[in-house]
Amino acid sequence: MVPPSATSTPTRATRTLSTAEERREAILTAAMPVFAEKGYHAAPTTEIAKGAGISQAYLFRLFPTKEQLFTAVIERSRERMIETFTEAADRAEAEGLDPTEQMGIAYADLVGSDRDVLLVQLHAHAISAYMPAAREAMRNCFAALYSLAEERTGGSPEELKAWFAEGMLINVLTAINAEQVDQPWARSLTDIEGDCFNQ
Amino acid sequence: MVPPSATSTPTRATRTLSTAEERREAILTAAMPVFAEKGYHAAPTTEIAKGAGISQAYLFRLFPTKEQLFTAVIERSRERMIETFTEAADRAEAEGLDPTEQMGIAYADLVGSDRDVLLVQLHAHAISAYMPAAREAMRNCFAALYSLAEERTGGSPEELKAWFAEGMLINVLTAINAEQVDQPWARSLTDIEGDCFNQ
DNA sequence: GATATGAGTGAGTAAGCAATCACACACAAG
């Protein structure tokens, strides 16, 4: 297919081409759910390109390798988490609530409602042992989240560690849909009353 | 290649063929590191078959689909963990040590030294959202580990939850090699003094 | 020996994959 063009006059008011930056954004948006569902290796770049409304050839012009695209997606999911935590901390501060608790709740909400962010993280964890670029991206993610949590909660290292551990548990339990399992282990582990900072 | 046969006389003492069960074991042993390194989708069955010393065709006779092979590998890594925890609990009991702490240490040792067990778990976590068989296997894994931990530590639900959370954190930090990172977040999170049951 | 069953393979098949290349069109500036 040829790029869409105005039928009569391609006047200056109507642009038919997007900027590369807009396309890059569209690609990331399309890539997130595909990587989330299928992981790095099984995610076809054709499917991502189709989702972004461009050809596969152009995708490879904007992201020269699939690996670069994947790490960009990891970074984007990091940004989502940072936003979520920042908003929760702001809200806690404004309403005089405990920031640690509010940030924890906000995180559980985020990964519960936006599975893509969560699943991209999990795939990145698994692949990072043998993919240096992903490992680097994950380390940066931890670094950013840790310093944010440190600043906004003022917690001790022990508290921060417990808070992160809780987050990692939420990740896995959400991935396997533990809250829908009617068994003792699932009920206990998903019980929000039992967390490290909320009792 | 033709299956190996004794040159002169194939007498009853020397068997040239293995039993299917032996082959199945060999396949699982060969499959573990391949799935660990590459994840489900990127792990070639040809490579696994070669590692097990059989043809790919015979692999598919013993495990009709790749998915069945993968879930068998998940179960095998669960067995490894169960063994590790059981031994640690026995040792703790014999020497009068805290079982919770000993099991935690044993786990950190396990995933630190045998990366395959860890990485198979992480890949399974990530894939389980869209692969029911893996999800089921992971749930069974949690169920088994939870009841074991409950029995052997006698901990409260809150303690068990914190213990599992700690384990999930160890997983991720081990995957990204956090202990080799010389930054505040990495030092704090990998600090073994700061865990939930060891202070 | 004959015969049945299980162990084991070589050689495919059909599909899907990342990445490339030569080329077309849109737009802005002289």
Add this chain to the structure above:
DNA sequence: CTTGTGTGTGATTGCTTACTCACTCATATC
């Protein structure tokens, strides 16, 4: 109107993949 640059594509390439099929050999039982 032309020229340069950035946006965009169709077609292809070379490779890998899970899975199958027709077949051979080993072993055990009668």
